[in-house]
Amino acid sequence: MTQKPPLISVRNLNLYFGAFHALRDVSVDFHAGEMVGLVGDNGAGKTTLIRVLCGIHAPSSGEVYFDGRKVDTFHPKNAIDQGIETIQQSVGLCDNLSIARNFYLGREPVRRILGIPLLDFARMREMSTRVIRQFGLRDNVSADDDVERLSGGERQSIKIGRAVEFKNRVVIMDEPTNHLSVREREHVNELARQLRDQGLLVIYITHDIFQVHRLADRIVIMENGQKIEDTTTDRMSAEDLEAVIRHGGRVVEKAEA
Amino acid sequence: MTTTQRLVRGPGFGALIGVAAMLTAFTLIDSAGWWSVRTIANVVQFTSILGFLAMGQALVILSKEIDLSVGSVYGLTGVAFVTLQPDLGVPGAMLAALSIALACGLIQGLVVVRGGLPSMIVTLGGLFAFRGIIYVWTGGSVRNFPEEARVHSLTRLMGGELFGIEAAVFWMLGTLAVLTLVLNATRFGNRLLATGGNAESALSRGVRTDRVRVSVFALSALLAGCAGILTLADRPQTHVTIGELMELESIAAAVIGGCLLAGGRGSLWGAVLGAFIITGFRYELIALGAPSSWFITFVGLVLIFAVVVNQKLARMAGQSV
Numbered sequence: 001m002t003q004k005p006p007l008i009s010v011r012n013l014n015l016y017f018g019a020f021h022a023l024r025d026v027s028v029d030f031h032a033g034e035m036v037g038l039v040g041d042n043g044a045g046k047t048t049l050i051r052v053l054c055g056i057h058a059p060s061s062g063e064v065y066f067d068g069r070k071v072d073t074f075h076p077k078n079a080i081d082q083g084i085e086t087i088q089q090s091v092g093l094c095d096n097l098s099i100a101r102n103f104y105l106g107r108e109p110v111r112r113i114l115g116i117p118l119l120d121f122a123r124m125r126e127m128s129t130r131v132i133r134q135f136g137l138r139d140n141v142s143a144d145d146d147v148e149r150l151s152g153g154e155r156q157s158i159k160i161g162r163a164v165e166f167k168n169r170v171v172i173m174d175e176p177t178n179h180l181s182v183r184e185r186e187h188v189n190e191l192a193r194q195l196r197d198q199g200l201l202v203i204y205i206t207h208d209i210f211q212v213h214r215l216a217d218r219i220v221i222m223e224n225g226q227k228i229e230d231t232t233t234d235r236m237s238a239e240d241l242e243a244v245i246r247h248g249g250r251v252v253e254k255a256e257a
Numbered sequence: 258m259t260t261t262q263r264l265v266r267g268p269g270f271g272a273l274i275g276v277a278a279m280l281t282a283f284t285l286i287d288s289a290g291w292w293s294v295r296t297i298a299n300v301v302q303f304t305s306i307l308g309f310l311a312m313g314q315a316l317v318i319l320s321k322e323i324d325l326s327v328g329s330v331y332g333l334t335g336v337a338f339v340t341l342q343p344d345l346g347v348p349g350a351m352l353a354a355l356s357i358a359l360a361c362g363l364i365q366g367l368v369v370v371r372g373g374l375p376s377m378i379v380t381l382g383g384l385f386a387f388r389g390i391i392y393v394w395t396g397g398s399v400r401n402f403p404e405e406a407r408v409h410s411l412t413r414l415m416g417g418e419l420f421g422i423e424a425a426v427f428w429m430l431g432t433l434a435v436l437t438l439v440l441n442a443t444r445f446g447n448r449l450l451a452t453g454g455n456a457e458s459a460l461s462r463g464v465r466t467d468r469v470r471v472s473v474f475a476l477s478a479l480l481a482g483c484a485g486i487l488t489l490a491d492r493p494q495t496h497v498t499i500g501e502l503m504e505l506e507s508i509a510a511a512v513i514g515g516c517l518l519a520g521g522r523g524s525l526w527g528a529v530l531g532a533f534i535i536t537g538f539r540y541e542l543i544a545l546g547a548p549s550s551w552f553i554t555f556v557g558l559v560l561i562f563a564v565v566v567n568q569k570l571a572r573m574a575g576q577s578v
Contacts, residue, residue, distance in 0.1 A: 075465075092462065094459060095455060095521075096454035104447075105448070119447065
């Protein structure tokens, strides 16, 4: 796995928001066909790091390489065009639009009528309906309903269904099992595994080291905007990793004080 | 959902009820005055003009912005059309005037997006700046089309009448049909609605929300410019105050028509019906012999009433507004 060149390579990444140093000299590689658990406390920089990878933030310094090529312009459009799909916690769905419209937002299929490219509603409905049923949404939910009517779990299902349905190379999941029932959680984790087995790179962000330790091939732990641990799951137990998170960075400060 | 359900749940339904109520009331109070050729001709003409501005405003509000400059852009375009005509001829002046309108919109859109500034402030600046240009350019004087420009076929096509009805209404309805299709059935429309509904989510899906916003301001200004051309082609005489307060009337029309200032919800035909309601009140009050100053009070009352009704209707349709 490590012989192949990495699909995503992050080199000495720094990101400032004004005076706040959000990412500190982060270097990390991600490979195709691997599931990486990105773990850390709130404010550790996990979400900020993936927000760089999916093009929302441009780094202040350092480089990101995708498939061997240096990324010059950071915009979600570029990331999506490259096949990097991100499932974010609170972002990704527009309440005022139907499920079908949300499903295809940014890559809407069109059909030419008299040369005018109009939205192909039939196709949009068909595919999103299939996903709705696969994910076991309530029977009375239709692809034409506004997303506003959906529950938290159903919203998450739409986002994950969308990530699975399009041909991607990288799927980044930010706390994908929050607000989900036990059954839904199992389904999501199973999907993540399937995507990895299909040769995709899956980056799985969570607080729950025990859950992700069972799933992932590798664990990266972040703390205070820095990477403090990067190891394969067969080399370190979940308990040991939890200790790293619990003591990471802060114990030293306390000892000095 | 059936078409009827869609209509009832849709954002323009309140305005539809409003129009029905208004027509019934005016017929009962003053059938002879309201259904006279003169009143109806005025109402149709001015609804079309305000309708253009309201459609542009609705698009801007749908994208969760506001455009306070449309009244000044409307005036500036009209003034440019008449002032440039002696040098450029009617078609040239029309093209130049519309280019000026487009430029006004593009500049404001770029300032909003690049500067990360609230559109209310930027377009308020536009309102003053473009009005100032009108004062400087005309020197406060009144200008007129010469006879040959008045009878030019293009002037006649924009102003005057077609089949005995004001030409402007055909232009307005045609534009309404095209823009409704663009809004509801094209990629651009889907992305516009997404940008207004939740810009962050739209961006995360790869929507270039900055381009959407700039396009919307450009469209709004262009539609205001079209309204200016239609007005001056009909009555080719400029005055420095032309279009004053029309930015506020266009916002009122869009809101009466069901556009939510929170963005992402609203309809263009609703905005046009809103323009019809405002214009209807104006001319019926004139027909009733009420002092013209009453008009603005009425618009205010109708506006507040409409917002209350539209909000109730939206809640009944299950939206959290």
